[in-house]
Amino acid sequence: MRILVIEDEKKVARFLRQGLEEERYAVEIASDGERGEALASAEGYDLIILDVLLPKKDGFEVLRSLRAKSVKTPILMLTAKSSTEDKVHGLDTGADDYLAKPFAFSELLARVRSLLRRGASEKSTVLTLADLQLDTVTHKATRSGKGIDLTGKEYALLEYFMRNADRVLTRTILSEHIWNYNFDTGTNIVDVYINHLRSKIDDGFDKKLLHTIRGVGYALKESAQA
Numbered sequence: 001m002r003i004l005v006i007e008d009e010k011k012v013a014r015f016l017r018q019g020l021e022e023e024r025y026a027v028e029i030a031s032d033g034e035r036g037e038a039l040a041s042a043e044g045y046d047l048i049i050l051d052v053l054l055p056k057k058d059g060f061e062v063l064r065s066l067r068a069k070s071v072k073t074p075i076l077m078l079t080a081k082s083s084t085e086d087k088v089h090g091l092d093t094g095a096d097d098y099l100a101k102p103f104a105f106s107e108l109l110a111r112v113r114s115l116l117r118r119g120a121s122e123k124s125t126v127l128t129l130a131d132l133q134l135d136t137v138t139h140k141a142t143r144s145g146k147g148i149d150l151t152g153k154e155y156a157l158l159e160y161f162m163r164n165a166d167r168v169l170t171r172t173i174l175s176e177h178i179w180n181y182n183f184d185t186g187t188n189i190v191d192v193y194i195n196h197l198r199s200k201i202d203d204g205f206d207k208k209l210l211h212t213i214r215g216v217g218y219a220l221k222e223s224a225q226a
């Protein structure tokens with residue numbers, strides 16, 4: 001899952017990037033409101049973390065412009081103080097949630113997970129497809145109750161696939177959302193990771209879940225039919 005952080009305070013931005021990357025999210029930072037709005041309008045993010053006090057364009061203005069442009073990405077606002085006015089204003093303008101600074105990173109993470117769930121209209125922190133389960137809090141995966149050891153990138157891939165089950169995902173989409181940049185055409189790193197992930201979740205099971213859609217990309221789904 002790919003997150004855009006719009007925050008001008010370097011210390012906070014660094015702290016957010018490090019913490020979120022440790023949780024296997026791909027993170028991009030914009031350090032002013034204009035740059036943040038441009039990125040948020042042009043690229044596919046799964047979530048935006050938006051500070052209120054920003055140079056060039058403040059968080060409320062950015063939020064208003066994005067919603068006016070029909071950018072529907074979930075937005076978590078960081079308010080400088082726990083002022084009720086700021087919260088109400090943010091929520092009224094189209095923020096999905098807010099968090100007052102200073103905040104505990106664990107609370108930020110819980111809100112991030114909750115917003116990503118809402119995006120996918122799920123209720124549980126455990127993602128399930130057939131007998132495959134992925135716990136987004138502990139990062140543990142199981143198939144038919146048997147534990148699967150995943151590397152960081154494999155976890156990120158599987159989480160993205162499970163949140164987008166039954167959808168065909170191209171290599172470009174996967175590289176953007178997992179690696180946060182576009183690969184030169186011709187590199188096969190996505191395929192290499194997919195092959196590792198596939199052997200971990202499908203080997204030894206009759207029912208295969210990770211399917212290659214020839215000429216298009218990949219899909220995680222129960223049925224082999226396209």
Ligand code: CA
Pocket residue numbers: 007008009051052053054
């Ligand atoms: Ca700020």
